[in-house]
Amino acid sequence: MATLRPIEFEILLSLAREERHGYAIIQDIASRGGETVETGTLYRALQRLTEGDFVRPIAQRRVGPGDDERRQYYAITPTGRHAAVAEARRLAVLVDAAREARLLPRLA
Amino acid sequence: MATLRPIEFEILLSLAREERHGYAIIQDIASRGGETVETGTLYRALQRLTEGDFVRPIAQRRVGPGDDERRQYYAITPTGRHAAVAEARRLAVLVDAAREARLLPRLA
DNA sequence: GGGACTACGTGCGCGGCGCACATAGGTTTC
């Protein structure tokens, strides 16, 4: 498959830590970077990732206090994890290159 | 301005090291990552970057042996460098997050 | 003389994304 889109990598990264529902992914991404992810962008990206078997919707969830039954939880698949690792490596190389170009300080 | 597109960051990163012409940028990017950048994609991205004052076409060049007069050299501008630094920082944060998610080994 | 490489560029179509909007229950604010 081609390279993951930035938004797709963000989603996989979010799900690599723990299973999350769509809205929680939006908040997680917002808490990291500054960029706000539009709902349309996110839910459609989740659809693509599901179709490509990078992500798997979780059938059911215990409904405890504070749980919203509207939520659809997602988990990362082995395929998704593999792709995320590859993309993370690519980005790490890019960051190293940025250090060599003195865009970032060495050993920060 | 919005976040730099991946291809735009790659170009700025390439030009941050030294002034280059379009075709040399393609080769530079190809030598780093695996992805081949299509000519249409690159030259149009260069146009956008020029219009946004991230990059500046260099008027003239000494024509020595091995120099091709068809070449159009580009240099990164202060604006472009600033944007590239911001993007590099964002990516570094992302890579750190990938380490925390155990997608990458710590201290690699 | 056919092919590969260098170098820059345009034309076209697909699809991803931003923005707006729909729906709807819960909570906070004046």
Next chain:
DNA sequence: GAAACCTATGTGCGCCGCGCACGTAGTCCC
């Protein structure tokens, strides 16, 4: 108590970035 906002998921529409193909043209190699 109504208006505003938050949570939560999703669709519709239009712009435009990108991949792919193609055009042009010089050089070099066998």
